[in-house]
Structures are given as structure tokens and as C-alpha cells.
Amino acid sequence: MIEAIKQGNPAAFEELYRLSHRKVYAFAHKHSRDDETAKDITQDVFLKIWHNRRTLSSTIPIDAQLLHITRQLVINNYRRSLVQKEAFDELTTKQAGHLSINEVDETLSLNELQVRYKYALDELPERRREIFELSRFENLSYDEIAERLNISRATVESQMVKALRFLRSRLTTLITLFGFFTIS
Numbered sequence: 001m002i003e004a005i006k007q008g009n010p011a012a013f014e015e016l017y018r019l020s021h022r023k024v025y026a027f028a029h030k031h032s033r034d035d036e037t038a039k040d041i042t043q044d045v046f047l048k049i050w051h052n053r054r055t056l057s058s059t060i061p062i063d064a065q066l067l068h069i070t071r072q073l074v075i076n077n078y079r080r081s082l083v084q085k086e087a088f089d090e091l092t093t094k095q096a097g098h099l100s101i102n103e104v105d106e107t108l109s110l111n112e113l114q115v116r117y118k119y120a121l122d123e124l125p126e127r128r129r130e131i132f133e134l135s136r137f138e139n140l141s142y143d144e145i146a147e148r149l150n151i152s153r154a155t156v157e158s159q160m161v162k163a164l165r166f167l168r169s170r171l172t173t174l175i176t177l178f179g180f181f182t183i184s
Helices: 003-008 008-030 035-051 062-095 100-122 126-136 141-150 153-178
Strands: none
Touching: 003 100, 008 035, 008 062, 035 062, 100 126, 100 153, 126 141, 126 153, 141 153
16 A cells, blocks of 8 residues: 555555544544644644655555654644743733733734744845845935945845835735735
8 A cells, every 4th residue: 555655546545544544533632632633633644644655664554654643743733832822821921911812912913924024034135135124124324325335326226126025025915914014
């Protein structure tokens, strides 16, 4: 069966799923204690098997490989939920009585937006990011940036237009979702 799956045979994969999905679900449910989480993990296990089918071992029993993947996904899920719980607890403890649940959600959303914004900044070419940061974070004028970097004002303007266009395109979805963050 493993060899057929490695070759991309959908019938063999369906057979594996039919034979094993209950065991995978039971293990995931036992350790997550949550029906929806166990379902998600089970789905992720089989997606991972299919996407990485060429790397399946022919010498290790498939049940052992399924158990290993399931265990890893359960651990990852547990770690992720701990981080989320700690972040939520920290927010609510620091500002107990000062924030409603909606305000906590907005704060968490803003934090996520800031993380995405930093990732988008890191995607800019080095010189363009430098020009953008001098303008936005150090509040330098285009003339001051041009002088500091020994480039023309037109180059600064051009790079700022490109940086803003790029950031706007990267963050449009998030801006629409959260509605309180704009780039100008």
C-alpha cells in the first residue's frame, strides 16, 4: 500500500484513510480532548501524508508513520494554544476591568496586523526599506533622506512610491478586515 501511495495512487490513499482515520482521530481526541481539534488534526495528518507521500518510508509500518505525524500535530496544536492562552491571559490580566472582550479581540487583531506589517517591510528591497524607515520612523524629509544617503530627491520619491504601493497591496486584505489601519 505504501508504494502505491508513494506513486500517487488515489485508490490506495483512500484505502489507507478508510482503514486508519478512526485510529488517528481517536489518538488526536484522546490528547486534545476536543472534537473539532481532533477532526482538524486528523484531516491535517492525511493531508500531510498525501503531500509528502514520496518521502514515506517503505520499511516503517504505515501505522507508526501515522502515529508519529499525529503526535507531532497534537504537540504543535498544544504549543500554539498555550501561546494564544498566554497572550490572552497577559492582555486580560494587565488590563483587567479596562478592556471588554471586543477590545481584547481588537488588540489581538492589531498585534497580528503589526506582525504582518513587519513581515511586509522585510520583503522590501534593502535600500527601499531604508528609505521608507527613514521617512516613517525617523520622520526625515525627502531632502534629508537624499542628503543622508547621497542620492537624488527624485530617487527618494520614486522609492517611497514603490514602497507604499507594495505595502498597500500586501496589507489591503488586512486593512479591509480590521478597518482601522491605513498607509499613506
